[in-house]
Each structure stands twice: as C-alpha cells, then as structure tokens.
Amino acid sequence: MMAGLSGCATVPVNKKPIPVIPEADQAQRTKVPEGRGAVEFYPVDEAMKNDDSRISDVVVAYPALPIERLTPLFELGDDFLGNGPIEPGIETPTGQMLQPGFLLYGSLRTALQTFDNGFGSRTEQSNRIDLHGNLHLSGTERVVISFRPLDRESGQYTGYDFDHSNDDWHDEFNGKVTRLFFEGEFGEIFPRLDPTDSGTLDWGFSVGRQPITLQDGILLNDTVDLFGVTRNSLIGDSIPNLRFTGIFGWNQVSRSNTFRDDTARLYGLLVEADTGWDSTMSLDMIYVDDNIDTGAWYIGSGSTQRIGTLNSTFRVNASIPKDNESLAVDSGVILSAELSQTLHNSDNLVYLNTYWSIDHFTPAARSMDAGLPIANLGLLYSPVGMGRYAVPLGQSIIDTFGTSLGYQMYLGGIRKQLIVEIGARTSTESDADEDAYGIALRYQQAFGQRYLLRLDAFAADGQNRDTAHGARVELMVKF
Amino acid sequence: MNIKLPLLLAMMMLLSGFTMSAQGEEDDDTESLGETSHKAVYKKNEFPSTQECVACHYNHYRKWTVSRHAYAQISPTFLAYQSTLVKLTNGSLGDFCQRCHSQVGMTNGEDIITSNKNRDDVAMEGVTCVACHRVSKAYGKITGRFPLEPGDIKQPIYGPRPGDELMRVLAMQTRPLNVHQEARHLDQLSQPGFCARCHDVRLVNGFRLEDAFSEYKQTAAAKDGVTCQDCHMGPIPGKPSQYPDMPAAVVRGKATRPARHTNHMFVGPDSSIVHPAIFPIDPEVREYATQQEWLDFDHKAGWGTEAFEESDPDESQFVGIWTDVDERYAARELIDKQQDLLKESHERATTLLRNGYGLGSVQVTNTKGDLDFKVEVRNLTDAHSVPTGLIAERNVFLQVTVRDREGTVVFRSGDLDPNGDVRDAHSKYVHDGKIPRDEQLFNLRSPFMVRNAHGGEREQILPANYSLDPLIFMRPSPTPAILFGGIREIRLQKKSIEAGGTRWAKYSVDDKLLTGKKPYRANIKMVAASLPPHLIDVISMAGFEYGLSARDVSEALLAQYRVLWEKDIVIE
Incomplete structure (x- = not known):
C-alpha cells in the first residue's frame, strides 16, 4: 500500500485500504452558487432592512472588553487557565501523560436573615463556605475533595442566633469531607490498549463520595458513595447523542426520611438521548436495596423540547416499594411541567411550573438540605441553602397540586437580575385543607469580579398557619 | 462564643477582597494593560517561525498558509468570541480558548486578551508548525493544554516516521544545515488521537463543547481504521484517500526520498473574512x-x-x-x-462539504387539502456526525420555496432575515417581533441549552449561564461531569445527523395558502453557512480586529453561504 518511507505508523490490523489518488488537488475544487445572490430572503420593505434590528455598522476596535485572568486563591502546578509554558508532566507505566496541578476554589456566603414560618420567628446570621480542591491529573482524570467547614447539611450553621439569650453563637466548624471522588476515562488511562484509536475504550467512570442529581432533583438528589461507569457520544438511528450510565451506591444513601442509611445499596441505569425530533429524552431506573426500610424501584423519565418558542420540560417520576410502605419509602408519582418563554426584545423570561403529586412519592435518595423533591420548580419551593431559613411553600407534597408563575428580569445587562414569583398549592384530597399561596422575590447583583449580593423576600399564607414571611440579605464571595 | 470563627471569616473575606481589589485595580488601569501587552512583545520567542521551515518544506508550507490552522489567531470572530466569554466569566476563563489558537503566544506568556498587533509574529501564525511538531509525547483528550518543546530551528522536531531520511540528508552535506538536527518519531501524529488534543473540547467546568473525536470513535470509520488524517489531509477532502508518495522536503535543491504526503491545508467550512493582504500568511x-x-x-x-x-x-x-x-x-x-x-x-x-452532506429524495406525501412533502437530508460520511466540531455555530439548513404555475410564492422556509440569519428565535428581526418565526425551519445547528433559575432550559446564543447566577465563574465542576456527560448548568443539544444517518425535513403548506394554480414547483436548496449573524451581533461588544464592524463581518460571512445542493420538483 505504501512505498518509500511510509508505513512506520501503527496501523490497525483491519485497516481499510486507502486509495492513492495522483495529482488530485485541482480536480477536487468545486464551485457552487454562493452569497447573497444565491440564497432566498424573507421579503421586507427597505426601511426594515436598515432599522434597529440590523446589525450595527459601527466599527468598535478590538479589544473593547479588556480583562485580565482572574487569579485563583491557591494553585499548584501550571497556572489554572493561565498563560505561560506548560510542563510536560509525567508518563505513567500505562503510557498516559499526567500533568498534576491543584486548585483550591469555592465560595463564602454570609447572610443575615429573618423569617416567621407561621409557627414561630427566627433571626440569624449564618455563614457557609464551600471549599473544593481539584487535583487535576490530565484532561480527563482528576480527584475532587470538598468541605463545608462552617455548616452542615442538617441546617446547623456557624453564626449568630438573635432570638436566644443563651449560646447565641453557633459553632459548627468541622472538617468533614463532603465529597471525595475520582473521575476519568478508561481509554485515556490505558492509551496503549488502543494505540490507533479504532476501539471504543472511552468508558468514563467515577468512584467515591459524589453528588448525584436525577430528573432535576426529583428522583434523586444526594451525595452518595458510589461507583459509576458511562458511555457517552454514542449514536443510533435518528439519535445523534446517546449516553448510558450505570451506578452502584454502597453508602451514604439518604432515603426519603433524609437520614443516612449505611445499609442501603443503590443500583441504577441512566439513559439520556438527543433525538432527531429536536428533543432530549431521559430515562432513569433506580433500585434501592435496604436492610432497614423496604427495597424499592424508582423510575423517572423526562423530555425537554421547544414547542414553538415555548421551552418545555415534562417529567414523570414514580416510587414503587417492593414490600411494606413506610415514611421513607412509599408509592407515588409526581408529574411535573416546566414551561418558559423568552420575551420579545429582551432576555427576560417568564416561567410557569406545575406539579401534581399522586399519593406519596418518595425519592430514591435525598440529602437533608435538598429540600422538597420539587424544589427546582420555583423560589417558593426551594431552600436557600443556608441556616434555617424557611421554604415558603415547603410542607409535605403528598397528594397535592402546585404551581409557580415567575418573571426573571435582567436589569441593564446580565449582572443584575430580579425574579418575582407567585405560586400556590392545594390538596387533591377533598377532606384536606392544605391550600397555600405565596409570593417571593429575589434580587441579585454582581460586584467586581468576585462579589455577589443577593436579597430575598417572601410571604405565604394558608395551610392552617399564620402568615409566613421572611427576608434576607446575602453576600457571596467566589474564589 | 468561639473567637476563632469570626476571625476565620474575617480573614477569608479579607483575603478574597484583597484579591478582588487588586484585580479591580488592574481592570481600571488600561495603561497597565497596554504596558503588559508591550512587554509581551519584547519577550524572547523561543520557537521557529514557519518562515524558517519553508526553506525545505515549501509544499507543506504553501498549503498551511491558507489553512484554518494558520487563520486561528487572525480570525476576528474568534478573537471577539473569546474576549466576550472571558469578560462574561469575569476573567476566570483565562486562556482556555486562546491556548489552542496560539500555542506559541500562550507558551511565551503573551497577554490573553490583546490586539494582534501586540503579538509576536510566530504567535500570529496560530496553529503553526511547532504546535504539532514540537510536542514530544502522546497526550490524550487534553483540550489543547500540552507543552511545546522550546528551542530554535536546530532542535529536534517530531514527525510521523523515524528520522532516518533526515540523518541521511544531513550526512550528505558538506557544510552545516540550519535545520532541525533530529527528527523523532511520534506515532500519535498519524492517529486520530493526535487531533483529539484540540478537537475534543471539554471546559474545565465539565461542559462538553466539542466531541468530534469521541463521536468518531463510535463509528464504522474508526472500526475500519480510517483516520482523521485519511479524510482531512488526503487529496480528496472528506474522503479517505492518499497521495502517491512524495518528497517531504527539498534540501539545497535536492528532494528527499518519497514518503507519505499529507495536505496541510485542512480545509473546513470556514473561510477567511479579513483583507486578502492579511490572510493567507505571506x-x-x-x-x-x-x-x-x-x-x-x-x-x-x-x-x-x-x-x-x-x-x-x-x-x-x-x-x-x-x-x-x-x-x-x-x-x-x-x-x-x-x-x-x-x-x-x-x-x-x-x-x-459536498462529501459530507447529501440531499436525497423528495417525497410528496399529501396533495389533498394541505400540501405535504418531505426532503431527505443525508450524512454521507461514516466517520462523524454532520455538522461536527463547533456545532452550536454551524448553520446548515434547507431553503424551500414553493411557487404556483404563475410564479407566485405560496410557501417559503429557510429564507433569511436582512442580517442573513435564518428566521429562528435568535434572529434579531424575529426576536424583535418584526418578522415571523420560521416554524418549519430545518437547520442542523445544535443549540446551547442553559438551565434557567426556574423554568426548565432555554436556547441561548452564548455558552454562559447567567440565569442561575449573574456572577459567572469558570471553575472545575464539583460534580462528576464525565459520568453524566457534562454538567446540568449548560449543555449542547445535538441536532447533527449521526454518521451515515438520515433526516427527513417535513413541510406542510396550508391549503389556505395554495392558489390552486397547478402545477406547483418547489425549489429546495441545501445551504451551508458558518457563524450565524446573531452570534456576530452578541460578540460585537468586544470589537473586531482589522477595522471591521459587526455588519462587515456578517456580510463577509453571508458572502460565503454555499448552496451545496439544489433540487426542483414539480407537484401536480
């Protein structure tokens, strides 16, 4: 096939013969109709061709947005996304090149918040640090370790409680490792097994204590000790991208009562595909085996698409206990729909989210600070993630139907935004009196390159309680 | 009360605040930026220019001068795009994009964002000779972050075969040659994995921006051992082919022994939009x-x-x-x-492009009442999806115009707004409510999908999620991104056609629009474009090099829209 000095490269045994084409360069030039004259335009009048929707003809000299690289708080090895030489690294016995580097990053949040959940009031100053260490090994391999040294997922926090005369200061300083996992790709770790890249050894995997969120957090939202393996970038007929992921969790599975259950074992098969019908579909199947509570199946499926200009995501999630039902494991279904629309002439967004909870759906696993399974449906259902600040419509969702209607508004660019939301929920049981409704606001503004100010407020009524209300101000520093 | 904790908090705040304020001073001090830029110019460049390689490798050089690799750093759209993203991420994106586009510039420590006139000549060569031939090891999917071996022209280079021929040529010389004195064999240069170092792009936060190589590995072409190089460096663009063996170099008038020849033009869907004096490199x-x-x-x-x-x-x-x-x-x-x-x-x-995209059959499925028909669009390659690579910016669409017997247009889809955008939701004219959205548009561009704070996901022009958080920060994901194929905050929804696959574009003409003047004639064009004008609009805030306005850029791109295939059918 090759003459002269060719043929030195590694060649797969089954390589298809490649035809030799002499002097083909000129023959491989193709002319086709091009440019404005070759394509069709929507008919508009002359005035519209040059109105304010026309792309600007003003020359703006580059670079009009000068900015320097943001230096991390702490880094070892090559600069994180920094200019300058890159070190060659170390070759492992398997032939992989490793270029170790360590980055410390995260965020510090401090908030002053006051609220009355309808049963009692509380004012607190709470603090939270999310500290992550990323040990970069290669383009695909890394180790992540995380801490929350100032608070715990149970809601205990380091900070000041203004409502108690004794022990006002809470000290929850801790060194607990909240995440510690390794992730990588088999084919990258063992490159010599496939030197011609003609195989399919690019199996991704991760092992260790790691967060996992399925079906927008409805089916599963927890940090679990697990091993997972995945195949991505697969294709099928009318499926341009398909992913299969298998997981096995052996520890730290918090079932629906949110208590850590070290006897539970979690098995899952997760599938997601972009389809030729302009949608993304997912199907997640989980089985949890447990010595304390009964084992159960959990199935969730979702479909995301645009209907016209309406963004839509529909989900069905179900929990199916194998044996006796309990508080932590019960049978039920949640149907949810997330709809949104970008408004003309702006980036602003209107959203309408709804759920219908039939019987008592229990997630496969849910950490204590994750809030309700439907937390992502709106401000009124989601926790702020700090201290004990109330979730406005945070009561049990057994046999309920709820909704949220919100407007996210950008104020003069992306660095200031306001969300205004109203919502309500009601019981689908005729004898229950669980109607509740509320309003919530969130204003966020970025300052400089690292600071974020967040203001929250809510009021909610109904559900056999006094009016609940709250307000908070939070400052976040990213590093 | 434990005094240590408030102290710790105060220290953290101070530390973060200090870093920020120092950064803020740099932002406000444009003179300081300028000085840094000029310092970069004065730094010693440690790499040879293509102008030194051309003496022996003219054939390769000539084709490279007009390649997308040579254009990488010149491209005004790239510069504006990356500058916009660095700004949006508050500088935390660093040199992520710039590293691939100018390995030499970044290795030499040049500023990440600066005018091209402040850059060294070799840095301006973009993906220059040394970007591939001064890499000593087989790196994996590394998203461009690999080291270059510094040194002048005499230092070793790395090639697809051992350096025996170089040794023979050097031994024949009676006076020293000012060339690399050693050619080392890097087998990976001939393998797809070599291309994967830049063409399988995963951001540090886990977002998969490109997966051309990962796609390829799942295909029949990979199983057959057909490589990227076979289709993209051979004589027939887009098909596996090879040249007859040719000399790799001509040294002092004498050709070296024939060896496998490769085309370094690396043609692709994008073409230069700058003044022809600036590009090709000459x-x-x-x-x-x-x-x-x-x-x-x-x-x-x-x-x-x-x-x-x-x-x-x-x-x-x-x-x-x-x-x-x-x-x-x-x-x-x-x-x-x-x-x-x-x-x-x-x-x-x-x-x-014509070897990648095919326009298949057209089938009329209903003529009673509404007029329904469908058009077959095919991926002619078995090596990757089409489009591939930067699929969020790659418009490949059908233009369909149906006329009645008298030539009156009764239906159109795929037509463009005055900016040259298809009439999707990102068209400025559609977004501003001035012309209707094209509800039956067939376009293979894959949108960026960002997760809204609430309300599911929406398509967005730029790959930066500001709905969740107005302070966007590029940091490694604390979640297992490989396991879930990316991150929840942002993703690409692939709409490409898989290798060897087919899509049917379906059209329905409302019977109210039909005039009854039969026969109807449908004209169908498959159009391949590159960056959409709506992207040019949103990145224009960063400015464009070479005195171009956003409109100049979009018009230059529009001038390159190619009608790859065209069909006319008569519908009785």
Missing part, C-alpha cells in the same frame, strides 16, 4: 506595506486592475502609498496571488 505581502496601508487598499473596488485604473478613478480616494498608480498595480499582483490561494482553499472546502 511575508512578501506583509513586507510590501504596513497592515494599515493594506487595510486602506480597496481591493474590492478593483484598485490596481486595468479596468479600474483606466476608468479615470477619483484620485482623492487614494491615501498614502496608494496615490502612486504603480504601487497599486504592484499591490494588485500580490492580492491576486492571495485570492487565487483563497479560492483554491475555498473550493476544496466546498468539495469537503
């Missing part, structure tokens, strides 16, 4: 006039052509050296040479 052109003088040379008006010069042109339009007609004639010769090369590259790229 030192003769650059020495003839300064960059600004060339930008003043109006080649589109015909300066230096006989037709123009003999038409008694208005002399007041000429400035500087161009007031001399002889200078204009001489300049035109250079420009013609440049345009010939651009044309060659562009036409080979058209071949590439």
Whole structure:
C-alpha cells in the first residue's frame, strides 16, 4: 500500500485500504452558487432592512472588553487557565501523560436573615463556605475533595442566633469531607490498549463520595458513595447523542426520611438521548436495596423540547416499594411541567411550573438540605441553602397540586437580575385543607469580579398557619 | 462564643477582597494593560517561525498558509468570541480558548486578551508548525493544554516516521544545515488521537463543547481504521484517500526520498473574512506595506486592475502609498496571488462539504387539502456526525420555496432575515417581533441549552449561564461531569445527523395558502453557512480586529453561504 518511507505508523490490523489518488488537488475544487445572490430572503420593505434590528455598522476596535485572568486563591502546578509554558508532566507505566496541578476554589456566603414560618420567628446570621480542591491529573482524570467547614447539611450553621439569650453563637466548624471522588476515562488511562484509536475504550467512570442529581432533583438528589461507569457520544438511528450510565451506591444513601442509611445499596441505569425530533429524552431506573426500610424501584423519565418558542420540560417520576410502605419509602408519582418563554426584545423570561403529586412519592435518595423533591420548580419551593431559613411553600407534597408563575428580569445587562414569583398549592384530597399561596422575590447583583449580593423576600399564607414571611440579605464571595 | 470563627471569616473575606481589589485595580488601569501587552512583545520567542521551515518544506508550507490552522489567531470572530466569554466569566476563563489558537503566544506568556498587533509574529501564525511538531509525547483528550518543546530551528522536531531520511540528508552535506538536527518519531501524529488534543473540547467546568473525536470513535470509520488524517489531509477532502508518495522536503535543491504526503491545508467550512493582504500568511505581502496601508487598499473596488485604473478613478480616494498608480498595480499582483490561494482553499472546502452532506429524495406525501412533502437530508460520511466540531455555530439548513404555475410564492422556509440569519428565535428581526418565526425551519445547528433559575432550559446564543447566577465563574465542576456527560448548568443539544444517518425535513403548506394554480414547483436548496449573524451581533461588544464592524463581518460571512445542493420538483 505504501512505498518509500511510509508505513512506520501503527496501523490497525483491519485497516481499510486507502486509495492513492495522483495529482488530485485541482480536480477536487468545486464551485457552487454562493452569497447573497444565491440564497432566498424573507421579503421586507427597505426601511426594515436598515432599522434597529440590523446589525450595527459601527466599527468598535478590538479589544473593547479588556480583562485580565482572574487569579485563583491557591494553585499548584501550571497556572489554572493561565498563560505561560506548560510542563510536560509525567508518563505513567500505562503510557498516559499526567500533568498534576491543584486548585483550591469555592465560595463564602454570609447572610443575615429573618423569617416567621407561621409557627414561630427566627433571626440569624449564618455563614457557609464551600471549599473544593481539584487535583487535576490530565484532561480527563482528576480527584475532587470538598468541605463545608462552617455548616452542615442538617441546617446547623456557624453564626449568630438573635432570638436566644443563651449560646447565641453557633459553632459548627468541622472538617468533614463532603465529597471525595475520582473521575476519568478508561481509554485515556490505558492509551496503549488502543494505540490507533479504532476501539471504543472511552468508558468514563467515577468512584467515591459524589453528588448525584436525577430528573432535576426529583428522583434523586444526594451525595452518595458510589461507583459509576458511562458511555457517552454514542449514536443510533435518528439519535445523534446517546449516553448510558450505570451506578452502584454502597453508602451514604439518604432515603426519603433524609437520614443516612449505611445499609442501603443503590443500583441504577441512566439513559439520556438527543433525538432527531429536536428533543432530549431521559430515562432513569433506580433500585434501592435496604436492610432497614423496604427495597424499592424508582423510575423517572423526562423530555425537554421547544414547542414553538415555548421551552418545555415534562417529567414523570414514580416510587414503587417492593414490600411494606413506610415514611421513607412509599408509592407515588409526581408529574411535573416546566414551561418558559423568552420575551420579545429582551432576555427576560417568564416561567410557569406545575406539579401534581399522586399519593406519596418518595425519592430514591435525598440529602437533608435538598429540600422538597420539587424544589427546582420555583423560589417558593426551594431552600436557600443556608441556616434555617424557611421554604415558603415547603410542607409535605403528598397528594397535592402546585404551581409557580415567575418573571426573571435582567436589569441593564446580565449582572443584575430580579425574579418575582407567585405560586400556590392545594390538596387533591377533598377532606384536606392544605391550600397555600405565596409570593417571593429575589434580587441579585454582581460586584467586581468576585462579589455577589443577593436579597430575598417572601410571604405565604394558608395551610392552617399564620402568615409566613421572611427576608434576607446575602453576600457571596467566589474564589 | 468561639473567637476563632469570626476571625476565620474575617480573614477569608479579607483575603478574597484583597484579591478582588487588586484585580479591580488592574481592570481600571488600561495603561497597565497596554504596558503588559508591550512587554509581551519584547519577550524572547523561543520557537521557529514557519518562515524558517519553508526553506525545505515549501509544499507543506504553501498549503498551511491558507489553512484554518494558520487563520486561528487572525480570525476576528474568534478573537471577539473569546474576549466576550472571558469578560462574561469575569476573567476566570483565562486562556482556555486562546491556548489552542496560539500555542506559541500562550507558551511565551503573551497577554490573553490583546490586539494582534501586540503579538509576536510566530504567535500570529496560530496553529503553526511547532504546535504539532514540537510536542514530544502522546497526550490524550487534553483540550489543547500540552507543552511545546522550546528551542530554535536546530532542535529536534517530531514527525510521523523515524528520522532516518533526515540523518541521511544531513550526512550528505558538506557544510552545516540550519535545520532541525533530529527528527523523532511520534506515532500519535498519524492517529486520530493526535487531533483529539484540540478537537475534543471539554471546559474545565465539565461542559462538553466539542466531541468530534469521541463521536468518531463510535463509528464504522474508526472500526475500519480510517483516520482523521485519511479524510482531512488526503487529496480528496472528506474522503479517505492518499497521495502517491512524495518528497517531504527539498534540501539545497535536492528532494528527499518519497514518503507519505499529507495536505496541510485542512480545509473546513470556514473561510477567511479579513483583507486578502492579511490572510493567507505571506511575508512578501506583509513586507510590501504596513497592515494599515493594506487595510486602506480597496481591493474590492478593483484598485490596481486595468479596468479600474483606466476608468479615470477619483484620485482623492487614494491615501498614502496608494496615490502612486504603480504601487497599486504592484499591490494588485500580490492580492491576486492571495485570492487565487483563497479560492483554491475555498473550493476544496466546498468539495469537503459536498462529501459530507447529501440531499436525497423528495417525497410528496399529501396533495389533498394541505400540501405535504418531505426532503431527505443525508450524512454521507461514516466517520462523524454532520455538522461536527463547533456545532452550536454551524448553520446548515434547507431553503424551500414553493411557487404556483404563475410564479407566485405560496410557501417559503429557510429564507433569511436582512442580517442573513435564518428566521429562528435568535434572529434579531424575529426576536424583535418584526418578522415571523420560521416554524418549519430545518437547520442542523445544535443549540446551547442553559438551565434557567426556574423554568426548565432555554436556547441561548452564548455558552454562559447567567440565569442561575449573574456572577459567572469558570471553575472545575464539583460534580462528576464525565459520568453524566457534562454538567446540568449548560449543555449542547445535538441536532447533527449521526454518521451515515438520515433526516427527513417535513413541510406542510396550508391549503389556505395554495392558489390552486397547478402545477406547483418547489425549489429546495441545501445551504451551508458558518457563524450565524446573531452570534456576530452578541460578540460585537468586544470589537473586531482589522477595522471591521459587526455588519462587515456578517456580510463577509453571508458572502460565503454555499448552496451545496439544489433540487426542483414539480407537484401536480
């Protein structure tokens, strides 16, 4: 096939013969109709061709947005996304090149918040640090370790409680490792097994204590000790991208009562595909085996698409206990729909989210600070993630139907935004009196390159309680 | 109360605040930026230029000068795009994009965001010779973050075969050759994994921006051992083919022994939009006039052509050296040479695209009431999806126009707004509510999907999620991104056609629009474009190099829309 000095490269045994084409360069030039004259335009009048929707003809000299690289708080090895030489690294016995580097990053949040959940009031100053260490090994391999040294997922926090005369200061300083996992790709770790890249050894995997969120957090939202393996970038007929992921969790599975259950074992098969019908579909199947509570199946499926200009995501999630039902494991279904629309002439967004909870759906696993399974449906259902600040419509969702209607508004660019939301929920049981409704606001503004100010407020009524209300101000520093 | 904790908090705040305020000072001090840029210019470049390689490797060099690799750092759209993203991420994106586009510049420590006039000549060569041939090891999917071995032209280079021929040639010389004294074999250069170092892009936060290589590995082509190089460096763009063996170099007039030859033009869907004096890279052109003088040379008006010069042109339009007609004639010769090369590259790229996209059959499925028909669009390759690579910016769409017997248009889809955008939700005219959205548009562009704070996901032009958080920060994901194929905050929804696959574009003409004047005639065009004008609009805040406005850029891109295939059918 090759003459002269060719043929030195590694060649797969089954390589298809490649035809030799002499002097083909000129023959491989193709002319086709091009440019404005070759394509069709929507008919508009002359005035519209040059109105304010026309792309600007003003020359703006580059670079009009000068900015320097943001230096991390702490880094070892090559600069994180920094200019300058890159070190060659170390070759492992398997032939992989490793270029170790360590980055410390995260965020510090401090908030002053006051609220009355309808049963009692509380004012607190709470603090939270999310500290992550990323040990970069290669383009695909890394180790992540995380801490929350100032608070715990149970809601205990380091900070000041203004409502108690004794022990006002809470000290929850801790060194607990909240995440510690390794992730990588088999084919990258063992490159010599496939030197011609003609195989399919690019199996991704991760092992260790790691967060996992399925079906927008409805089916599963927890940090679990697990091993997972995945195949991505697969294709099928009318499926341009398909992913299969298998997981096995052996520890730290918090079932629906949110208590850590070290006897539970979690098995899952997760599938997601972009389809030729302009949608993304997912199907997640989980089985949890447990010595304390009964084992159960959990199935969730979702479909995301645009209907016209309406963004839509529909989900069905179900929990199916194998044996006796309990508080932590019960049978039920949640149907949810997330709809949104970008408004003309702006980036602003209107959203309408709804759920219908039939019987008592229990997630496969849910950490204590994750809030309700439907937390992502709106401000009124989601926790702020700090201290004990109330979730406005945070009561049990057994046999309920709820909704949220919100407007996210950008104020003069992306660095200031306001969300205004109203919502309500009601019981689908005729004898229950669980109607509740509320309003919530969130204003966020970025300052400089690292600071974020967040203001929250809510009021909610109904559900056999006094009016609940709250307000908070939070400052976040990213590093 | 434990005093240590408030103290700890205060220290953290102070530390973060200190870093921020120091950064803020840099932002506000544009003079400081300028100084840094100039310092970069004065840094010693440690890598040889292509101008040194050309002495022996002219054949490879000539094709490389018009390649997308050579264009990588010149591209005004790239510069504006990356500058916009670095700004949006508050500087935390660092040199992520820039690293691939100018390995030499970044290795030399040049500023990440600065004008090209502040860059070293070798840095301006983009993906230059040393970006591939001064890498000593087989790195994996590393998203461009690999080391270059520094050193002058005499230092070893890495090639697809052992350096025996170089040794033989060097031994024949009676006086020393100022060339690399050693050619080392890097087997990976001949393998797809070599391309994967830049063409399988995963951001540090876990977002998968490109997965051309990962796609390829799942295909029949990979199983057959057909490589990226077989289709993209062979004589037939887009099909596995190879040249007869040829000399890799000509040393002091003598050709080396024939070996496998590869085409370094790397044609692709994008073509240059800058002045032809700036690209292709040609030192003769650059020495003839300064960059600004060339930008003043109006080649589109015909300066230096006989037709123009003999038409008694208005002399007041000429400035500087161009007031001399002889200078204009001489300049035109250079420009013609440049345009010939651009044309060659562009036409080979058209071949590439036609080898990737096919327009199949058209089937009329209903003529009673509404008129329904469907058009088959095929991926002709078995090596990757089409489009692939930067699929969020790759418009490949159908234009369908149905006319009645008298030529009246009764239906249209795929037509463009005045900016050249298809009428999807990102078209400025559609977004502003001035023209209707094209509800039956068939476009293979894959959108960026960002997760809204609430309300599911929406398509967005830029890959930056500001709905969740107005302070976007590029940091490694604390979640297992490989396991879930990316991150929840942002993703690509692939709409490409998988390798060897087919899509049917379905159209329905409402019977209210039908005039009854049969037969109807449908004209169907498959159009391949590159970056959409709506993207040019949103990145224009960063400005464009070479004195271009956003409209200049979008018009230049529009001028390159190719009608790859066209069909006419009659519907009785």
